[in-house]
Amino acid sequence: MSVSNKIRGAIEKSSWIRKMFEEGARRKAQYGADKVFDFSLGNPNLEPPSKVKAVFEDLVRDPREGQHAYMSNAGLVETRQAVADYLNTFNEPRFSADDIVMTVGAGGALNVVLKTILNPEEEVVIPKPYFVEYNFYLDNHQGVPRLVETQPDFSFNFDAMEAAINEKTRAVLINSPNNPTGKVYRAEELKELGRLMTHYSGKFGQPIYLISDEPYRKIVYDGISVPSVFDAYPETFVVTSFSKDLSLPGERIGYAAVHPEISDKAMVVAGMVLCNRVLGYVNAPAMMQRAIARLLKESVDISIYQRKRDRLCEALTSFGYDIMKPEGAFYLFPKTPIADDVAFVAALQDENILTVPGTGFGGPGHFRIAYCVSDQVIEGALPGFERVNKKY
């Protein structure tokens, strides 16, 4: 035996996804990359804002010593203070640098939070459909996902949540704006969720934590904004990154923020700082910490993604696709015209259109289109989308 049983299983289980990607690569090689329309990945096509490049240039010319040295595992205090100040512009609770841990992206942040709180076999409630990496992140810390249904418009189903919560429930994990649906939870929904979690925390005698994964917070459309989870419930963590709003996914920079009034805060934050260290992250990349301290109010031009969303929604609806118009992020999650979403995605692939079956997100009967791609890809794919829908 070479790799562990668990990893062997994960590799074998994910082999159909890999086959799909390999088939995409094969098609690009055969037909030319410009003839294959790849909507499979959430890799932003927009370049970072020009101010990002200007800050990078400024930082590498900075003659001060120690800029690439180790630091507190929590991160640079000036960056954490800048994040706290930024959070204070749109949340009721008042944050300080001590409420922030800088992390290796949102993936790092989520692993830090989960390792901090989870005992083996404890459960985390996750509304479906959901970002499937959560399964791995929970398993890293021996946690168990407890997936729950949502309403047809992807808003919370509180009956399903209540049925799922029990004495082993350690947290509820939400993602807003949502990958894959683009759903943004409303303030009233979050308040209701907070009331429900307060009730069950009291009933079971320990906090059930709310973890909100918000890397798409700035990527919202039609003038809406993402309500504060911190305003809704005190036992709350927010994890996020600058991968999407600054188009820096390869640089692995993000943070975890704890509610300033979270129970037993000193121990919780000490746990997060320890976990950032012992998970091997050690600290978030130093230069990127320095950069984002000066870039917290920046973002890519969201109107570009909005235009892509509108073009795709309009065209696909006119072809007969059934789509819940996304309010944020850069994903569409239409219903597949046939029940078998894997077969439908294979049919799209025959048109050189690469998407992901909803089954991969706990949302069978749908497929995900990541529209963080060029207009040429969108326009080039539309005839194929129309033909495949007509076929069924």
Place this chain on the structure above:
Amino acid sequence: MSVSNKIRGAIEKSSWIRKMFEEGARRKAQYGADKVFDFSLGNPNLEPPSKVKAVFEDLVRDPREGQHAYMSNAGLVETRQAVADYLNTFNEPRFSADDIVMTVGAGGALNVVLKTILNPEEEVVIPKPYFVEYNFYLDNHQGVPRLVETQPDFSFNFDAMEAAINEKTRAVLINSPNNPTGKVYRAEELKELGRLMTHYSGKFGQPIYLISDEPYRKIVYDGISVPSVFDAYPETFVVTSFSKDLSLPGERIGYAAVHPEISDKAMVVAGMVLCNRVLGYVNAPAMMQRAIARLLKESVDISIYQRKRDRLCEALTSFGYDIMKPEGAFYLFPKTPIADDVAFVAALQDENILTVPGTGFGGPGHFRIAYCVSDQVIEGALPGFERVNKKY
């Protein structure tokens, strides 16, 4: 309950180390930072070589698109190829890009390798004294450390190793040059270790892996070089970083390399790439990958560390300390003149000298001096080192 039982335990267990650091910080505040001589951390005091800054400046001016985007979880192919070419300059086996996974430092690399290979409760043999973070890294993946004695000069004790190896042994983890001893294992020792591991791999019917942690490979003295573990044994991983030789610890860039003839290589590498992703690292920071591809032959000026080593060894020996002169890295690991190393380190602290008890490395009766500090710190501390030794 807030944090998990395990994390609460780790925080409480490490509280004496924290108290030590807090006492150091209190002394710096009370006496002035220049009156406190801090040898407690392996945070290189040398700035990165000037070529590092030049490469950074070049990279941020590069106008090409997509430089901060997602990439293969293994890392940039041009960086992996550059690492392979570099490894081919001092190892017999021939590496290709496919044998390399770029990681978030050596800590990330080690977690990736351990998660790839470990089933729960499997054991990893580690010679003492050792870098104590290994305990956490093993525990992350439910592995169990099996600590073994070494010879008085810190070379391998093969009898102790053979006694420790059993059917649950999954790997042997070594660190050369060693933290905390500065020991560099010899080619003959490594070959003997390889023979022993080949024997027991055969006996138990599956490879026992050798994992060599080598972030200090370039930091060696008196013209010695670090022999290749790849030349000694085929079932081998090397993990390393650019934290020490390029003084970039805050930037979290390193890699894991697998022996080109490791058994079941396709599965092993697929496992590593998957683990880099699911552990939340996703990929090594993109800009640092681009940078180190052009910096593989660079290092800080090692003669500066050699001078510091020589000055400290000479002075401490003249005061009566018993020291094995380190061959590499930037640590001294002298015997404490009394058996209780924690008490001895406390006595040094009373002289405003901050060091770490050997007990923290599985090496009681010793203390660790990290001499990656300014000459002023070394010179300022010498009288205190002399006084404390005289006291006992």
